Amino acid sequence: MNSSITIRQAQKSDTSSIADFLSRAACTHRHLDWQGVLDWIPFTPFLMMYDEYRLQAILTCPPDHQNIAWIRCFACEKKYDLALTWEPLFNAIQTLPNMAGTTLYSVGLNDWFAGLLEGSRFVNFQNIVVLQWNEKMPVFKPVDQPWIIRPMEEVDLDKVAVLDQSAFEPIWVNPPDKVKLAYAQAEHASVVELDDRIVGYEMTTANHISAHLARIAIHPAFQNQHIGSSLIADMFEYFIHKGISQISVNTQSTNMASLALYQRLGFILTGETFPVFQYQI
Numbered sequence: 001m002n003s004s005i006t007i008r009q010a011q012k013s014d015t016s017s018i019a020d021f022l023s024r025a026a027c028t029h030r031h032l033d034w035q036g037v038l039d040w041i042p043f044t045p046f047l048m049m050y051d052e053y054r055l056q057a058i059l060t061c062p063p064d065h066q067n068i069a070w071i072r073c074f075a076c077e078k079k080y081d082l083a084l085t086w087e088p089l090f091n092a093i094q095t096l097p098n099m100a101g102t103t104l105y106s107v108g109l110n111d112w113f114a115g116l117l118e119g120s121r122f123v124n125f126q127n128i129v130v131l132q133w134n135e136k137m138p139v140f141k142p143v144d145q146p147w148i149i150r151p152m153e154e155v156d157l158d159k160v161a162v163l164d165q166s167a168f169e170p171i172w173v174n175p176p177d178k179v180k181l182a183y184a185q186a187e188h189a190s191v192v193e194l195d196d197r198i199v200g201y202e203m204t205t206a207n208h209i210s211a212h213l214a215r216i217a218i219h220p221a222f223q224n225q226h227i228g229s230s231l232i233a234d235m236f237e238y239f240i241h242k243g244i245s246q247i248s249v250n251t252q253s254t255n256m257a258s259l260a261l262y263q264r265l266g267f268i269l270t271g272e273t274f275p276v277f278q279y280q281i
Helices: 012-024 079-094 111-119 154-167 176-185 227-241 256-264
Strands: 006-009 027-030 046-050 055-060 063-065 068-070 073-076 103-107 123-133 148-151 188-194 197-206 210-218 246-252 267-280
Touching: 006 079, 012 055, 027 111, 046 079, 055 079, 073 079, 079 111, 111 267, 123 256, 148 227, 154 176, 154 197, 154 210, 176 197, 188 227, 197 227, 210 227, 227 246, 227 256, 246 256, 246 267, 256 267
Parallel strands: 068 103, 210 246
Antiparallel strands: 006 046, 027 073, 046 055, 055 073, 063 068, 103 267, 123 246, 123 267, 148 188, 188 197, 197 210
C-alpha cells in the first residue's frame, strides 16, 4: 500500500466530510437498508481511507448479530482506483477484533462491486430475484379463520421483532432497531393477531406511483393457513384504493415457498437478479 495512504475509523466529527465525499464518489455500493450511510458512523468498522490530500474511499460493515455482518457501504472517489482502494480497506477490516470469526455478506447490486467481491474470494451462495404484480386481483376462496388482520401499531414492534427472529434465517433477521426503522418508513403495515398473539406481519413502502412489499413474515407454527395471502390481499386493496397498482417484491431464488405464494397471487418474475455473497473472516 502507498505509504501516503492512511486508514482510520470514522468519528462523529467526520460526518460532513463523509457526506461531501459521498456526493462526489464515482462508485458507491449501498446496501438495501433502512438506515442511511451516515447513521453507521458511530459503529465499528466504518473505515476511511485518506491519501495525503483528501478522503479517497470508505467501507463500513458493522455486525448486526453475533458473527454476522453486511457490507453497508463501499464508496470510491475514482473508478480506476477501485481495486487499489477496496483491497487495503478489506484487509484492514479483517484485522479488527470485533470482526474475528464473522461471516461477511453483501448483495452484488452492481457488476463492478460483484467483481470486487469475487476477486476477494467471496462466494456467491444464492441470488435475490425481483417480482412485479401483474395488476390482476386474485380470487380468494372464503376462509373461516380464527385470526384477524389489523393495522400495526408502535406498541406491537417488540412482538414483531420476536416474530421476525423466528421466521427467518439469522442472516435475514431484522434486529429490533431495524424493525422500528422499517415501521417508520412503511406506507402500509399490518399484523395478524390470534388470541392476543402476533403470528404474522407485513410492511410495504411506497411513493406516489409504486409500492414495494418490503417485509412479510409468518410464524413457522402458523404457516400454510392462508395468513400470508390474506396479508398481501389486504395490502393490495389498500394500494388499489390509493390508485397504485405497481407493486414489487424481492425474495431469494431458493425460497420456493415464497416464490409459489407470490406467483399464485399474480406476481411475475421480472428477470432481474442480484447475487448474494459471503466471506468467512
